[in-house]
Structure formats: C-alpha cells, structure tokens
Amino acid sequence: MRYGLISDIHANLEALETVLSELEKAGVDAVFCLGDIVGYGPDPEKCVELVRTNSKLTIAGNHDHAILGMIDTRYFNDYAKKSVEWTKVQLSQSSIDFLHGLPLIAKEENFTIVHASPARPEAWNYILSVDDASDNFTFIQGITCFVGHSHVPIILEKNYDETVSIIRKFELELLQDKQYIINIGSVGQPRDLDPRAAYAIFDSETCEFGLKRVRYDMSKTQKKIIERGLPAYLAERLSTGQ
Numbered sequence: 209m210r211y212g213l214i215s216d217i218h219a220n221l222e223a224l225e226t227v228l229s230e231l232e233k234a235g236v237d238a239v240f241c242l243g244d245i246v247g248y249g250p251d252p253e254k255c256v257e258l259v260r261t262n263s264k265l266t267i268a269g270n271h272d273h274a275i276l277g278m279i280d281t282r283y284f285n286d287y288a289k290k291s292v293e294w295t296k297v298q299l300s301q302s303s304i305d306f307l308h309g310l311p312l313i314a315k316e317e318n319f320t321i322v323h324a325s326p327a328r329p330e331a332w333n334y335i336l337s338v339d340d341a342s343d344n345f346t347f348i349q350g351i352t353c354f355v356g357h358s359h360v361p362i363i364l365e366k367n368y369d370e371t372v373s374i375i376r377k378f379e380l381e382l383l384q385d386k387q388y389i390i391n392i393g394s395v396g397q398p399r400d401l402d403p404r405a406a407y408a409i410f411d412s413e414t415c416e417f418g419l420k421r422v423r424y425d426m427s428k429t430q431k432k433i434i435e436r437g438l439p440a441y442l443a444e445r446l447s448t449g450q
C-alpha cells in the first residue's frame with residue numbers, strides 16, 4: 209500500500225487542498241492524518257470536513273484537544289490561545305464530535321502513527337533531537353513511527369548498535385532491520401524556513417519514504433487570517449516558514 213501522510217494542517221485550507229490534490233495525482237491508496245487539523249488558521253470547519261472525507265485514519269493533535277477543552281492552554285503562546293478561542297466557535301457540532309472520537313496513536317501494517325511521541329502520546333513531548341528520540345523507539349510497533357507536532361521534518365534512525373543518528377536526506381528506503389522516527393513536517397504552518405506545504409508518501413511494501421514540498425496560494429490564506437481578526441503574526445509567519 210502507498211500511503212499519503214499529512215500533519216499539522218492548522219486550518220490552512222489552501223495548503224490542505226493543494227496537498228490532497230498532489231496525493232491524488234500521485235495515486236496513493238490511502239491518506240492518513242497525524243493531527244492538529246485546527247488552530248492558528250482561518251478555515252477550521254472546512255479543514256475538518258476535508259480531512260473527514262479524505263483521511264482514512266486520523267490521529268488527535270494537541271490543538272484539536274485544546275479546542276475541545278481537553279488540555280490546559282495556559283502554556284500556549286498568546287497567538288495559539290487567541291486562535292483556540294476563535295476556533296471553538298467556528299466548528300459545527302459534528303466536527304467537534306469527530307475531533308472527540310480521534311485516537312492518540314495507531315498502528316497500521318508495519319508502522320505507527322502519533323502526533324507527538326509514541327512513548328507518551330498524551331504528554332505532547334517534542335522529538336527534536338537524538339536525545340528526545342532515544343527513549344521512544346521501544347514504543348514503536350513496526351519499522352517506523354511517523355510523527356508531527358514540531359512542524360520541522362526530521363528522520364532519526366536507530367542503528368544496529370542501538371545508537372540513534374539523524375539522516376540528512378528526505379528520500380530513502382527504510383531498512384527492515386533498523387527502526388525510524390520520522391517527522392513529516394507541517395501542511396499548513398511549516399517551521400523549517402521552507403514555507404511550502406510539507407507532506408509525505410510511504411510505500412509499506414518497498415519501505416520507500418519521500419518527504420514532498422508544494423507551493424500553495426499562501427496570499428489567499430494570509431488575507432483570510434487578517435479578515436477574520438486572527439493575529440497578523442499568524443499570517444506573516446507563513447511567508448518565512450518559521
């Protein structure tokens with residue numbers, strides 16, 4: 209099976225539509241979403257609807273839980289807090305029910321998917337380094353775990369001697385006797401200084417993985433952020449990808 213993997217859409221409809229159309233062109237067998245459908249962006253309801261109809265398996269993110277009042281947002285930055293309050297009143301009851309029903313972690317074929325970390329999905333810990341990753345490998349079912357959350361793509365590989373290294377390329381064949389944690393980046397708010405929407409394709413038979421980038425109509429999203437009264441910084445950061 210060839211899987212299209214998306215994460216951290218953050219209510220960016222233009223980025224989501226563009227990525228879904230790329231995945232359709234690529235002819236993937238199924239799309240999976242790793243969470244944070246909402247928060248920050250101007251189109252939460254439409255993005256939830258699109259994910260519901262296009263994603264075969266969707267995992268909950270911390271922003272999805274924040275909208276539902278399931279996590280303490282005191283530690284969110286001001287922009288995130290403001291967008292949580294705004295988003296709460298934009299969603300239909302059926303979208304809220306959908307977000308409520310999302311699991312925190314799932315396994316499919318030879319891989320695991322989770323929003324933040326497989327060791328403690330509900331703690332929303334970031335995996336940004338070799339040290340962050342080390343304790344997580346024992347919680348992975350299969351060859352790899354795909355994650356989101358940081359909005360920064362990274363591939364961490366567990367070697368034969370149990371050490372972990374960072375792989376500096378985004379197209380590779382995963383080796384059956386190794387294990388990986390792969391952050392697939394963000395569709396709607398990339399933070400790796402590349403403003404293009406990020407997504408991934410994984411072939412569970414050949415174990416080929418590819419991280420992809422695509423341009424979308426960002427100015428349309430930015431205009432809506434301003435028009436809907438969300439913080440201007442949320443529009444500006446899309447241009448710089450940070």
Ligand code: ZN
Binds near residue numbers: 244269
């Ligand atoms: Zn996110």
